[in-house]
């Protein structure tokens with residue numbers, strides 16, 4: 553259902569499009585495969601109905617696709633030998649591949665050879681955000697699928713233990729600003745979970761930036777020497793709902809992973825985080841609209857268009 557707020561988000565995102573996004577087009581499939589977007593939306597809706605946690609999984613998958621070789625579906629490729637991008641250590645724990653495959657097989661049945669896996673993934677992430685009660689934004693499409701998916705290309709993904717300067721520069725290399733970093737990393741972590749694996753090192757190191765009471769909560773969920781695969785929410789208070797609680801948590805020393813907490817150590821990032829949790833509504837920044845705009849920007853990283861790449865027949869293999 554379209555509300556005034558939805559309209560404003562759509563308008564704002566459309567209005568703010570930058571240069572790189574201009575290569576893609578709104579409604580790229582409106583003539584060649586009119587049901588493309590609604591099919592992806594239905595498949596995502598069914599998947600989230602079966603498992604609400606899948607929304608976060610799909611959002612993360614799109615990020616990991618975009619940061620290596622651009623948003624070209626390279627993360628989906630799986631050869632017989634496990635030397636693909638998706639098997640790099642920084643991509644451990646990714647999922648949602650079956651949801652993309654399901655949408656692709658339905659689309660191949662209706663419009664063979666038309667809709668790219670890269671677009672399916674970008675649309676699925678967009679729809680996943682909306683399923684989690686986040687903004688629904690207009691997303692330009694027309695991405696083509698890449699043919700390269702080497703594990704070594706994924707060696708420099710942003711890491712949970714990166715310094716603030718390293719995180720900033722990894723985002724800048726992709727054309728993303730400090731504000732995008734706050735919105736896309738901490739902001740996206742408003743939904744989803746992390747394995748204790750990523751939390752234990754900061755607990756073992758007695759990270760002093762963690763709120764002492766929260767430290768005890770985290771320690772009880774992820775005890776020293778315990779199972780590193782146990783999963784805990786990234787946004788402690790509201791794991792399944794897209795809201796600004798994550799920023800409040802970070803303010804209060806309740807960020808779960810280091811790369812979220814560390815943002816608050818930087819003056820510029822702190823100012824940006826604070827802007828989303830002001831009590832004064834008139835000066836409070838609009839998280840939903842800003843997140844949507846950053847997602848459109850991220851979704852345009854290194855895209856292949858026109859005659860570049862290909863339209864894969866199945867998403868986990870090149871043609």
Ligand code: HEM
Pocket residue numbers: 605607608609611612615644645646710711712713719736737738740741743744745746747748750786809811
């Ligand atoms: C500074 C960059 C980032 C770092 C270091 C980072 C790190 C992490 C880590 C360690 C996890 C837990 C993974 C697991 O245990 O399975 C995670 C989960 C997640 N990340 Fe990020 N992330 C970053 C940026 C992003 C971005 C840009 C997005 C999307 C726009 C994103 C979306 C997610 C989501 C939704 C989850 C939850 C996945 C689930 O529930 O399975 N992250 N991230």
